[in-house]
Amino acid sequence: MQAQGIKLLVVACNTASAVALDQLRDALSPLPVIGVVEPGADAAVGARRQASHLVLATEATVRLGAYRHAIAARDPDANVREHACEMLVSLAEEGWLDGDIASAIIRRYLEDATGGGFVADTIILGCTHFPLLINAIRAVVADNVVLIDSASTTAGVVRETLTGAGQLCDSDEQGATRFLATDGVRRFASVGSRFLGRSLSPDDVELVDL
Numbered sequence: 001m002q003a004q005g006i007k008l009l010v011v012a013c014n015t016a017s018a019v020a021l022d023q024l025r026d027a028l029s030p031l032p033v034i035g036v037v038e039p040g041a042d043a044a045v046g047a048r049r050q051a052s053h054l055v056l057a058t059e060a061t062v063r064l065g066a067y068r069h070a071i072a073a074r075d076p077d078a079n080v081r082e083h084a085c086e087m088l089v090s091l092a093e094e095g096w097l098d099g100d101i102a103s104a105i106i107r108r109y110l111e112d113a114t115g116g117g118f119v120a121d122t123i124i125l126g127c128t129h130f131p132l133l134i135n136a137i138r139a140v141v142a143d144n145v146v147l148i149d150s151a152s153t154t155a156g157v158v159r160e161t162l163t164g165a166g167q168l169c170d171s172d173e174q175g176a177t178r179f180l181a182t183d184g185v186r187r188f189a190s191v192g193s194r195f196l197g198r199s200l201s202p203d204d205v206e207l208v209d210l
Contacts, residue, residue, distance in 0.1 A: 018066035040150030057126030
């Protein structure tokens, strides 16, 4: 990525942010490196202070307590419960974003996550796959529960960082997007089409041999 001349790196994966963000920042310094856990925590605390936050994430993110630590640093009185939901990743990648199967799996996860009388004020979508399922999740939770997606907050941090460094592009011209993958360009194109809401073909993806 550095060889491409980037001026900032977003680690757009909660698990990678939880596992390796500090090491990446050390290795790539002075290049700014932004993860998605901290912006997600900011968004949750900003939405509901001193609240009960339920984090739906991958096993690694839950095991490391990434959101629990990030939220505690911002709001020590908050109550945080983290729950691993690996099957939601598969649902998102397969494009099973609604219907009975998605609803049943989401309900089961939420039942397990809220056992013991835990009542969530916010549900943090602690995996960048999960926003694809936001409509299915919204359909099975109470109307007063706030769903937190760190994407817009992360974008705000990117803008602030580039602005502070005097590197924000002020051109009115539309930028270009390049897609690079280290493996599985067909899979990348298929899943990427769902995330981006636009059709990608394998020809749109550059294979990089590391």
